[in-house]
Amino acid sequence: MVFQDARGTALLTPDEMAEADRRTIAAGTPGIVLMERAAEAVAAAVHSGYPQAEWIALLAGPGNNGGDAYAAARLLREAGRRVEIFGLVPPTKLRGDAAIAATAFGGTAHPVDSFDPAAFDLVIDGLFGAGLSRAIEGAAAEAIRKLNAAPAPVVAIDLPSGVSGATGERLGEAVSADLTVTFFRRKPGHLLEPGRSLCGPTIVADIGIPATVLDAIALMIFANEPELWIGALKRPSDAGHKYDRGHAVVFSGSATRTGAARLAAAAALRGGAGLVTVFSPGSALMANAAHLTAIMLKRCDDEAALGEHLTDARFNAFVLGPGFGVGERARNFAATVLAAGRSLVLDADGITSLAGAPDALFAAARGAGKGASPHGKPALVLTPHDGEFKRLFPDIADRQGSKLERARAAAERAGAVVVLKGRDTVIAAPDGRAAINAIGTPWLATAGTGDVLAGLVAAELAQGTPSFEAACAAVWMHGRAAELFGPGLISEDLPAMLPKVHRELDALASNPRA
Structure with a gap:
């Protein structure tokens, strides 16, 4: 579109x-x-x-x-x-x-x-x-x-x-x-x-x-600016309620690795999702409960528990990876979410868990995107930095060519939207569309900002924004929040800046030619 x-x-x-x-x-x-x-x-x-x-x-x-x-x-x-x-x-x-x-x-x-x-x-x-x-x-x-x-x-x-x-x-x-x-x-x-x-x-x-x-x-290549995707955003309505804006879920890691999930969850809530829940292993419930207020908390230790939770169709967009841990459990949780036809943002440990054997999950993502997902194809969004990209797509990473060409090749192979991060973040869709980010600040290069980005993507997916536009909007909002904060930024500062970003987008949506 x-x-x-x-x-x-x-x-x-x-x-x-x-x-x-x-x-x-x-x-x-x-x-x-x-x-x-x-x-x-x-x-x-x-x-x-x-x-x-x-x-x-x-x-x-x-x-x-x-x-x-x-x-x-x-x-x-x-x-x-x-x-x-x-x-x-x-x-x-x-x-x-x-x-x-x-x-x-x-x-x-x-x-x-x-x-x-x-x-x-x-x-x-x-x-x-x-x-x-x-x-x-x-x-x-x-x-x-x-x-x-x-x-x-x-x-x-x-x-x-x-x-x-x-x-x-x-x-x-x-x-x-x-x-x-x-x-x-x-x-x-x-x-x-x-x-x-x-x-x-x-x-x-x-x-x-x-x-x-x-x-x-x-036209297939764009600057990632609001005019590209603002028409696809689902803004809150006067007669709406929280369930109209979706229910995002972030998977937490173990008791000593819960901070990344909470960063992503805070971003998802500030990003516009109506509800956000952290799915936590039992060992981390108390650590998460001590820090969460508006964000809800559910125990989720294994695939059986996840399957039970997925019977509630209101859980519609998931983040897996920040602080989660690397291994088979991550792969199985990701496959279970996609098999249920839900949207999934795979970041950090979730991406690394696929290294060497991503094809099964890519096939699951293509299956989820054939109509089961209510948020538009594809169902999977990958958010790698260069190192994670090389682990997931080693042959593409070693090719001659631009970052744009690599991201587009990866998106086509995975059947997923690929957000290849950096100062010149490229967002690529399997159909060949791509956007290159045009804003941001060097202060974004700090621990945890990628977790915030993953939560913002999930917020847009939860609200029903198609996946390419959801990723583009999230990347822009992420960069704009950092610009508004300025020097000294740390990842915890980003969610608090999002209300100002929303006001700018509301003004643009109300008067697009201003």
Whole structure:
């Protein structure tokens, strides 16, 4: 499902962006007009962000990215800035719109090997754009090395040179930019690491490409932003009651390992589930009871007890893994939940318990997703970090390719939604849809935050949100709560920030175009 307003969150591969350009030009907008508008956006970003930069160097490559640089140089010169162009090829070797832009510039272009960034207040990188598919070498690589070693700030046109627009990977040397100006839509490389860090803040400029060109493109990759999934969320109604919002369950570990389950349970309750229960072994009942208030508690020692509890259909979304312990018991509990047609978030020890033999559970997940689950296919959500991912999908983890490609391959194999965590968390569905997280803070890298995320996913599943949208919403809420708290964050702080996140989402749902 792609909501109409979600088209603004689409991430276009370089080929898809080229198709958007082609269709716009075919509909009557000349390519040189698009280039001029791109240059205007770059010049505007310089005027806004670097008003004191008097002497500006522009690095121009052999393609349209270089043409953008020539056009921007002309506009900046007309605005009173002192500009110098350093070209990877002479202007006479440029073709098409880039040649038109170079002719309009009319000034001298120096060879790129004469570039000395120390002499300039600002450098604009127009060497290569998002479509680069080979490693940068030679004079361009040397210019990038000098640029990265210099103090002058850098504005990148489209994407820092040396970053793949499709994967975010470095292709040889890569520019480290302070600001990136891209056009129409971002590419995966703007959000996937290391591209994300190399871009700095990214401005998406409107250059007159109509959104209707996306109608001819099968959109499958998105930035994980509320517009993507807010239409799927089940918000509380005035006439509703707690059972309308589902009943999430978190499995607890032994008496000395109960904290992780309680973190997940608190997140599930703050996340919006109407009721939350911790299923605890008898040995941990007192430890859990001493800490739980609004969260309920039931004894669950073995599969027989779990089977009894599952006769109550109101238990509809489960979290297994945080502090649970690794081994056969985890595998059996997971299989039992899926066999009952319930939604399951598998995290931490639950994932590690599948290492080496995940196929049986994947088959159970596909079976549960064929209609038994009331919350949409698939029934299973996996939330691994890189180490857990490698234990569960060792061959996929060792493949060449981007984090996006690995997550999508794993989701297809498992018949599950896969949340591959990190600064650039990727959420992938078995049908090929994927979202890349765009928010968060380094303070999330602390013990227990993954347990909170698992609880948030369960909260959305309990309320009836389809599993892909549930995982996307939970990841965003998790990151937004961390941003709102700020430095010093520990995992216990996250649930308390969720009311502010809910207020933001309520405001957006009430006025989506605000």
